[in-house]
Amino acid sequence: MSEKVLMKGNEAIAEAAIRAGCKHYFGYPITPQTEVAAYMAKKMPKIGGVFLQAESEIAAINMVYGVAGTGKRVMTSSSSPGVSLKQEGISYIAGSDLPALIVNVQRGGPGLGGIQPSQSDYFQATKGGGHGDYHLIVLAPDSVQEMADLTALAFDLADKYRMPSMLLADGTLGQMMEPVELPAESNNSVEKPWAVTGTECKRKHNIINSLYLKPEILEKTNFERYERYKEIEEKEPRYESFMMEDAEYCVVAFGIAARVSKNAVVAARKEGIKVGLIRPITLWPFPKKPLAEAAEKVKGFVSVELSMGQMIEDINLSTGCKKPVVLCNRAGGMIPDPEQVLKTIKALGGKE
Amino acid sequence: MKRISLFCGHYGSGKTNIAVNYAKYLKAQGLKTTIVDLDIVNPYFRTKDSEKELEDIGVRVISLPFANSNVDLPSIPAESYSVFNKKDEYAVFDIGGDDSGAYVLGRFAPYVKEEDDFDNFYVVNFNRPLTRSAEEAFEVLKEVENASHIPFTGIINNTNLGEETTAEGIILSNAEAMRLSDLSGLPVCLTTVRKDLAEEVDLPNVFGLELQKKYW
Numbered sequence: 001m002s003e004k005v006l007m008k009g010n011e012a013i014a015e016a017a018i019r020a021g022c023k024h025y026f027g028y029p030i031t032p033q034t035e036v037a038a039y040m041a042k043k044m045p046k047i048g049g050v051f052l053q054a055e056s057e058i059a060a061i062n063m064v065y066g067v068a069g070t071g072k073r074v075m076t077s078s079s080s081p082g083v084s085l086k087q088e089g090i091s092y093i094a095g096s097d098l099p100a101l102i103v104n105v106q107r108g109g110p111g112l113g114g115i116q117p118s119q120s121d122y123f124q125a126t127k128g129g130g131h132g133d134y135h136l137i138v139l140a141p142d143s144v145q146e147m148a149d150l151t152a153l154a155f156d157l158a159d160k161y162r163m164p165s166m167l168l169a170d171g172t173l174g175q176m177m178e179p180v181e182l183p184a185e186s187n188n189s190v191e192k193p194w195a196v197t198g199t200e201c202k203r204k205h206n207i208i209n210s211l212y213l214k215p216e217i218l219e220k221t222n223f224e225r226y227e228r229y230k231e232i233e234e235k236e237p238r239y240e241s242f243m244m245e246d247a248e249y250c251v252v253a254f255g256i257a258a259r260v261s262k263n264a265v266v267a268a269r270k271e272g273i274k275v276g277l278i279r280p281i282t283l284w285p286f287p288k289k290p291l292a293e294a295a296e297k298v299k300g301f302v303s304v305e306l307s308m309g310q311m312i313e314d315i316n317l318s319t320g321c322k323k324p325v326v327l328c329n330r331a332g333g334m335i336p337d338p339e340q341v342l343k344t345i346k347a348l349g350g351k352e
Numbered sequence: 353m354k355r356i357s358l359f360c361g362h363y364g365s366g367k368t369n370i371a372v373n374y375a376k377y378l379k380a381q382g383l384k385t386t387i388v389d390l391d392i393v394n395p396y397f398r399t400k401d402s403e404k405e406l407e408d409i410g411v412r413v414i415s416l417p418f419a420n421s422n423v424d425l426p427s428i429p430a431e432s433y434s435v436f437n438k439k440d441e442y443a444v445f446d447i448g449g450d451d452s453g454a455y456v457l458g459r460f461a462p463y464v465k466e467e468d469d470f471d472n473f474y475v476v477n478f479n480r481p482l483t484r485s486a487e488e489a490f491e492v493l494k495e496v497e498n499a500s501h502i503p504f505t506g507i508i509n510n511t512n513l514g515e516e517t518t519a520e521g522i523i524l525s526n527a528e529a530m531r532l533s534d535l536s537g538l539p540v541c542l543t544t545v546r547k548d549l550a551e552e553v554d555l556p557n558v559f560g561l562e563l564q565k566k567y568w
Contacts, residue, residue: 004513004516005479005484006477006480008364032396114422115422172396172568176566179515260567
């Protein structure tokens, strides 16, 4: 059979995680991410790994916290309401400087919302979600292939910077099937001298903790953590630039919205409208530089989102509000179609 | 051609697409046709997506009124039972994936077996990650059969790679399909192929498929 396989986005996440050396999965089913758990349930017992369906999302994230303390690669996955439940645990993991992967296959909200795709957890993913001063590295795939590739990258970055990372997808990417070339088995895990693995009476014991009794020490750890975040903001922003060379207008979109937008950009080009697209692949760190550069050249931006415009703040912060940003969106589980995006591009250009 | 056609198989094997195309094919033969959406597993990408297209050509579509909405319930439409009374209709059943999807058929198994005028197709795509070989596919086949309580009558080889499908890849997969046939004792009834590739696939019983359009 062929080298490539036909996978759902959710399955690709699970298989890529296993290939990245993740042998521990804790989760709780929720549409539209359940295939991640289902795949793990089938595969983990065969490879000597752990699949555990916890009694709740809160239990699952705390199990992740536990395994992360041992330095093993570990993950959980859920969808929007479930990810909200995990926020306390995520904050503890960040506060303990532990690497772990959290997958959010977003659905419409707020509240119980719906089961159709959405991108309305952008603020939660990129601005905190849980309490305290912390960040997640947030990666936003736009294809089944990237669901696999960015899962592996998310583990690597989490290990490298000793912090939790998040794969932020949506229901459509989770459910759609595309050919995918699975990454080779590789565990780029780094040395983890901090891990709780048993001292064998040969070293001082390690402590995993986010509680600090002295405020001076807690302050110091926060300052140190933010030094790391600064380094990440310098080194790790990732994005894709599409037809931007001579662009007079710039569409900004990530994930499924970027795929729809690309079709609109191609259609607009056919009509002679010079428009390009910048697709943030890392949502935190946000790719500020290419947007700031684009703001020097283009007349305006269109932010295409499956939310009420949560990314616009980051675009404006990147460009210093230099050029107008208009929103083209659907919400509550609906997806904009290329015609809607094209119409917005034209409207921005004063052509309609 | 039997009055009742059941399409079962592993998760994401292509059952819905084939069932929809098969219903259109029956209708094109001038037969009174009903399609029943019994997928209780997947709330995305369902028969419901083709409802208008099917109804426009006169295929009766039985699916839950809240399919494709935010109601995510593993329930089945009551109207499904009507196909066992309306014996002048040809009925196409789209069943959810894996054994967990096939359990719904257990409810209908007595009716199907009593009438004994059915095909129960096992749909397989050897490019799916958990059915890469005839052995793996056979394992799932047995799981599905145990859950549905209806014996399979044939295999449909739907091996594809989405947009990257090639005629060559499909032809190559035939050997695996024949091995599955040997293991299971079931004939390979159809090889389903995206319509534009159908002519290039030199295999017996090739069935051309129209795929659902998407804009991303």
